[in-house]
Amino acid sequence: MKLIAQLVVFLTIACQLILAQEIDESQLKCSHAKTAKAMFTNYAAPSVTQADYDVTFYDIDLKIDPAPETISGSVGVQGISLVSSLSMVELDLYSGLSIESIKNEQGDILNYVHDSNLLSITLNNPVSNGNNFNIIIKYGGKPPVTGFGSFTFDQYNEEPMISSLSEPYGARDWWPCKDTPNDKADSVDISLEVPTGLIAASNGKLVNTEINGEWTTYHWQERYPIATYLVSVAIYPYTVFYDWYKYSPIDSMRLEYYVFPDNYDKVQNNYSLTKDMIGAMADRFGEYPFIKEKYGHAEFTWGGGMEHQTLTSLGGYSEGLIAHELGHQWWGDMATCASFQHIWLNEGFATYSEALWYEKRDNNVQSLHSRMNSNKYYGSGTIFVEDTSSVGSIFNGGLSYAKASWVLHMLRHIVGDSAFFAGLQEYGDRYRFKSVVTEQFRDVMEEISGMDLDSFFERWIYGEYYPIYNVTYNFSNNSLFVLVEQTQASEIFKMPIDIKATFTDESELIWIVENTIRKELFTLPVPEGKIIQKIEIDPDDWILKKVDSITIDEQIDTTSSTGIPTEFHLYPVYPNPFNAGVTIRFTIENEDDIQLNIFDIKGNSVWQQSAKYSAGNHFVKWDGRNLVGDKVPSGTYIVEVSNGTLVKTEKMLLLK
Ligand SMILES: [Zn+2]
Incomplete structure (x- = not known):
């Protein structure tokens, strides 16, 4: 569901915009008598x-x-x-x-x-x-x-x-x-x-x-x-008209449109995008769930949209509204929140579906980012809905929609595109036509990504606010020292953070650091001969955050142990899939002899390295060549990092 304008109803009736991007062509309804009681329901705790x-x-x-x-x-x-x-x-x-x-x-x-x-x-x-x-x-x-x-x-x-x-x-x-x-x-x-x-x-x-x-x-x-x-x-x-979504060379599904006669001409442009939207979402989420029946729109006089199964009710016809309600056919209709405490599994997903449509339509990740920029929410409250007797709490535009869409956006960057979309499809497959809670989604994403996402979901779904970073850095002896501090009053967010350096020769390098404590020092290797001009934190905006300041500080205690990890950990490789090369990232607690192995899917060893590594974060580049320098074929490879007692593995996909 999506409100074009939310009505504030406690005896006085006023208009409050919660989703400003829909306002341009909205039919604002501020004075319907019916809305004076709009938020009251016949809700009772389930029998x-x-x-x-x-x-x-x-x-x-x-x-x-x-x-x-x-x-x-x-x-x-x-x-x-x-x-x-x-x-x-x-x-x-x-x-x-x-x-x-x-x-x-x-x-x-x-x-x-x-x-x-x-x-x-x-x-x-x-x-x-x-x-x-x-x-x-x-x-x-x-x-x-x-x-x-x-x-x-x-x-x-x-x-x-x-x-x-x-x-x-x-x-x-x-x-x-x-x-x-x-x-x-x-x-x-x-x-x-x-x-x-x-x-x-x-x-x-x-x-x-x-x-x-x-x-x-x-x-x-x-x-x-x-x-x-x-x-x-x-x-x-109604005036009724049809279109077709072609889902295979020989099969099509009818799209059925029930419109007010005077809107027939006005809706044509945006309605005609629907079939491409279904195709785009089917690519990302799996085939349209109700393919043997239909999809369609029926106009109604409520100022927004509602994702009725196979036939969305629409009180507008903006592209974003159409994409949002269509996204719900997967997220909300096919897989439905089991209780309205978990409404973000419907609304956050539908809101992110809008952004995914713009990314696909423009074939440009910047369209995704600009859409997500308009979804930033910095207010209080948890995405998990504590009080489901309050319709206003359930459909809180800032939390259940905007911030919830950011949870998916952040998750996508943490696990990487291939695991994120594979995870969405697996989640859809596993809970097809069923009801779901947050932990079921989390478990699927953990399974597909191989990552521990407990603290991510705990903090972002059940906790409040967002991280505020204060960053100081200096540079010496081919090392960049970055001290990251979270200054918000609320609990810390354990998040990977992209740190980007721009060098004086205008070249750039991005490291990903795993920030798990409030004040943490990272020591990052800088290629020989490079001199740092500036650094940025999360430059592409993958974290819902604020940055207080980024300053050079010659006084950073680079011998501080705050950056030393407390366990042996192998992170997902980056990028994945990869083509020219891939970065393997791991951390160790103490200096140790580390063995790195890369195997193909049949278990044949294609590359290996043994070396002594100091305590801390390490980044090893693999260029997709075997030990004699030949390029290995496309396919899935497994990287294994071992210290003799513990063995960690990650999958990666080489594409050519
Ligand atoms: Zn919705």
């Missing part, structure tokens, strides 16, 4: 007994009448018992909707209590572990408008415009469900009966349209697993 069953299927069949602004119909709920004797099924449903009847599939009436937005249904016969139940609830009434507009009867150009936006807790405002993102239904049927002339769009595929005089029924089927908050309706006398 404990809901964990007793797993939902498999919802059959939603609703008549939607714009004149009295009511809905009526039925929802079938099928599930599997996860306990030895399931006697009660609890569903979330707004108490103001009235129940007509609740039956099982044999047609027996079931008793229920409907109170405090919870519908507790007693099964006639308890269901044992692994067995199914099937309940049909007939109900109706006028849904409330909570959250961002869970179910809204609006008008656009004097025509009825009806839409849903259920995230985070609004599905229960209009249909009975187990309203938590950690139990996806395997599939959903959605039948929408609306006055003839209106078009009802929803998730999945449209399998049938039946006109019955003054009423028309649109029958949609979503056959991929879906979270309750992603089930949607968008109803209007």
Whole structure:
């Protein structure tokens, strides 16, 4: 989801921009009466007994009448018992909707209590572990408008415009469900009966349209697993048009666009980018997840976008908004945060997807950096959402969106492009159509990169603020001494930092140092004959940080032991993949005899070196040649660094 403008709602209504880049063409809505209650929800802590069953299927069949602004119909709920004797099924449903009847599939009436937005249904016969139940609830009434507009009867150009936006807790405002993102239904049927002339769009595929005089029924089927908050309706006398995403030489998926007739011309330019965006994201994340169904946009009157599965609802048509919501089809829809405490797994990823699109579109990493520059957030608070009863906390633009996108950006630089994107694909594969928490993402990235990322996630997701660096340096005897100090009041950030030197002959060199303590001295080897003109810290802006000052200081105590590492460690090689040469970086605690070996993927030794190394950081260059000086072929190689007792390895890829 993305707000073009966030509405500040505590009795006074004012406009606050949280994502300024979307403002240029936004339809700012500052005075909708509905928004006065926009942040209130029917949220209640999840019912404990809901964990007793797993939902498999919802059959939603609703008549939607714009004149009295009511809905009526039925929802079938099928599930599997996860306990030895399931006697009660609890569903979330707004108490103001009235129940007509609740039956099982044999047609027996079931008793229920409907109170405090919870519908507790007693099964006639308890269901044992692994067995199914099937309940049909007939109900109706006028849904409330909570959250961002869970179910809204609006008008656009004097025509009825009806839409849903259920995230985070609004599905229960209009249909009975187990309203938590950690139990996806395997599939959903959605039948929408609306006055003839209106078009009802929803998730999945449209399998049938039946006109019955003054009423028309649109029958949609979503056959991929879906979270309750992603089930949607968008109803209007739309202009409908199509495009195609070609995902193989012979296969295409239809893109379906439901637009307000007066916007038809305006949306064309940016909508036409969608197919390229899908291709670009498929390259990075794996194929579009709902490829057998569709992707599309349906316009609605809310000032932003919402990533409804297979059919995003849009209240604008900027390129960034389109990219953001598309990114969510992978991150949010395919892999869904299991609780809104981890919403950054949806919103941070979608925000980074925007930046990745600009990088790909322009084929220029500078486009990525300039986009990320506009996502810098230096305020307080943790990305992990402590209070999920507050919609404002969940969708905090600075934390859940902007800073969270920086977490991915930083991670990308730490593990390197190949591990980062391989990690994203593995994460997507492993949690396809499932729900996830931060630690599952972390574990995948650790596995793929071979790095320990605990402190990175702990500090950036569960901690506050950002590092402020104060740097002093001097230069003597072919060594650059750099003293890095973190001066922020909050805890330190253990991060690798790029240190770039520009020499008097205008050549440049970048070292990566592993900064793990508040004040740390690094001794960096400078090539013979080079004289340092200036140094920079993180020159390409891969860390969300501030730099206090960088000054020359002749007084640095270069014998200080602060830079001595406390363990034997081999870092990922850099760059990776590589072509001309690769830098192998390791640290040792004490002076030691170190053996370096490089093997090909079959275990054949291609290069080796034995030498005595002093305590500290070391950088060894390998030029991709074997011991007799011949260039080795492209492929995966393994570098092994050993001190006789400990052996560390890293993978690297040589590309030609
Ligand atoms: Zn979003």
